[in-house]
Amino acid sequence: MSFDMEKAPSPSEPPTSVLPHKGRGGLLEARRNDGVLILIENTAEGDRLVIPAGCEATLTETYDPQGDDAYTTDSKLQITLAENARLIHYKLVREGPKANHQSFLEVQAQKSASFQSHVFLLGGARVRNTIHVRLDGEGADCSLNGLYLATGEQVMETHTLIDHIRPHGTSREFYKGILDQKAQGLFDGLIIVEKDAQKTDSSQTNKNLLLSNTARANSNPELRILANDVKCKHGATIGQLDPAQLFYMRSRGISEADARRLLIYAFASEMINLVEKASMRETLEQNLFAKFQRI
């Protein structure tokens, strides 16, 4: 099946729905005054999306619960950004309590193309989100952001690979995890700077907040640098709520439970604030608020 879009929808038209799989809502909004062609193919190997040269688009993927029983979601998506193309990708995973979700996203960014990703893992028994980005053209950039919030016995994994192939590329990676009860979180991120990718500017950060003594966070940030003129840094933290902050709030009359919620929300809000799209920010705030009520 293929899907051609000859013209970008004007803001007054509803966004065109694409990627119509079961349990998966996809929204693609593209902006450009003169007509654009965005090619989407659904093949046996997964979906393929091409953002043409100079085009800006926003892709929103939402995975909603398919009931309380066990089921599996398996998604593969390949995206190519042509020269100077720009894509913002939002992904919201709120699968059912026994769902097994795995998704694999492969991105190729050509010269001066820009890819921005925001992934929010909120629901599912086992969630495994993988993103591979190839910065294939000179001056291409990517920014990968994510928040995983796991409780009960949920397991949430993030695996990323950013491959800097050509010079003057930029990558920013920022993932945060909030883990309660017996949940487990894993961040596994590799950045490769190839020999030709001089003047690469790259940073990788993973921060985890543990809300119980039985929750676990694993963080494996890794840089593999083969070029000699680059700026790269990475870091990871795993911590708990700060007792000094909790006491400060309680000394002002705020109950311990509310103080905890407020601090957890503050930790998460940093990721929400990176989201440009206002309607997405609102959705996320509502989702997180509902989840925190139960923490």
Added chain:
Amino acid sequence: MLEIKNLQASVGDKQILRGIDLKVNKGEVHAIMGPNGSGKSTLANVLAGREGFTVTAGTATYEGKDLLAMAPEARAGQGVFLAFQYPVEIPGVTNNYFMKTALNAIRRQRGEQELDAVDFLKLIKERAKLVEMDPALLSRSVNEGFSGGEKKRNEILQMAVLEPRLAILDETDSGLDIDALQIVAKGINALRSPERAFIMVTHYQRLLTYVQPDFVHVLSAGRIVKSGGKELALELEKKGYGWLAEGEKVAVG
């Protein structure tokens, strides 16, 4: 309003307070002075209910209730306020939201109706003038990136918003230049009232030049070794704390 009897407290296995007796009536301003390590800040923190400070003996009765049995948030609800020596930064929570949440939590505890956003904004803007606070700091994260003086002014602003009946100021003057000190003092003086009492913990006399206390107590090695009027602070400024510590040794020996 507050009666402390034989209060003893330790941090870890180190005993800091060795029997404090203090009575504070409403409308009074008490200054607690003393050298470093004498237990001044411990006393302030024990009264506010900070974890890590263990009360080993004695009582603190506040308006007829056992203060030490209350959770920190309940003490705040009863009108106790601690201005922190080192105000805490809370990234991701705006000052406005923090103070509105605190005020409404206290109002709920008192059985009063919560303030809505509009009324709260009106209140905080008016109170911010009292400490000459830049309104931009209200929409920033709590204390994050504030200068030392801005943090201390923010403490006094919180006090002005929450309107406590017993305010404990822990080294509020430390780290302030003379201009900031005068602003902070002006804020404190504006909040003095016949219904409100203050306990000001301070190492130096200089704050007391601007906020004149009714009583001065000198703490040394976990005990109040001397009490007097405001003239005692001036005497300490001249003579230092040494003569009192010696006197205490004699008393103990």
